[in-house]
Amino acid sequence: MSLMPASTERAVGLLLGVALDALLGDPRRGHPVAAFGRVASGLERALYADSRVRGVGYAGVLVAGAAGLGLVERLPGARMPATALATWAVLGGTSLGREGREMARLLEADDLEGARARLSHLCARDPEGLDAKALARATVESVAENTSDAAIAPLVWGAIGGVPGLLAYRAINTLDAMVGYRNPRYERFGWASARSDDVANWVPARVTGLLTVACAERRGEAWRVLRRDGGAHPSPNAGRCEAAFAGALGIRLGGANAYGGRLERRPEMGDGRAPEVRDIRRAVRLSAAVSVAAGVLAALVARGVG
Structure with a gap:
């Protein structure tokens, strides 16, 4: 029997999981998310x-099943190690940073073909014909948006719901990536997965925006752009993250994007210059700072909820 309160075990487990993700990144073989897929x-x-x-x-069925697996935390002595392992399994912040730095490396070496081929690791945008600045914008926007999906949202749900919350969130997010598309096959079948992801990310996206402001050197500008432009994005959540990053980095995000041959024009966020290749590494560093802050906040919330 543990001498720690359950809330303390959860808080320590979350911090251990964050540390494991920072040290190891995603498991290279036998990833639980791949098995779920x-x-x-x-x-x-x-x-x-x-x-x-x-x-x-x-x-x-799939989300309830994932949450049900998380009940293993109730076994004697299992809460802290189960929370740590589940947190490590569902976090993707370190891998997100690696992908961002790899895009920066390719663009710094003027390897446009390599960067275009690599872009699919970050987003579904059509890379054909994108120049270095367009690839830099796509990367910075993806790092901003995925900071919430890959790191902050799992921690929010882990702090509130423990291992069931961690696993249920990652299940929802994975299903959205698999079937949450507005195309003839998934318009109806994927509707629930897409809407569930919007709901699950509503609070975390706004936490991401606020933590970005807190971690920014240009806090006033980040806050101003977040408030003014965060709701302009067609996604109810992505705009909060991208607007905060735009203000924090002093750049302008948004514009025309191509997906599957379909052109989308999105409102611009921020008042600065267009993103450049050097801004990718700045975005990755900001994302890492926000993720660390979220880990500390999640531990405090878990302790307080208990």
Whole structure:
């Protein structure tokens, strides 16, 4: 029997998981999220129909199953190690930083073809024909948005819901990446997965924006742009992260993006210059600072909730 209160075990487990992610990054083999993806793909083949009802059932079964696995934390002596391992498994902040730095390295070496090929590791934007500045903007925007998805949101849900919260959030986020698209196949079947991801990220995205302001050297500008431009993005959540990063870095994000041959024009955020290659490393450093701050905040919230 542990001598620590359950809330303290959860808080320490979250901090240990953050440390493991910083030291090791994602597991290179046998990643639990990849295993979940294989299960989700198999269930999709069995359940798929052009139907919202089927999509709700599909998402419900998978998210409930993931949360149910998290109940292992209730076993004697399991809370702290289970929280640490689950946090490590679902966090992606270190891997996000590595991808950002790799894009910076390729662009600094003027390897546009390599950078275009690598962009798919960060976002679904069409890389064909993008020059160095367009690739830099895509990378900075992806780092900003994914700081919430990869790091802050899991920590928020882990602080509130423990291991079930960690696993349920990552399940929701993974399903959105798999079926949450507005195309003929997934418009109805993926509706529940996409809407669940919007709901699950609503609070974390705003926490990300506020922590970005707190970690920025240009706090006043970051706060001003977040307040003015955060709601302009078509996503209810991504704009909060991108606007805060734009203000913090003194750059301008947004504009025309191509996805699957479809052109989208998004409002611009920030009043600075267009992003340059050198801004990628600045964005990665800011993302890391925000992630560390979120880890500390999550531990404090977990302790307080307990």
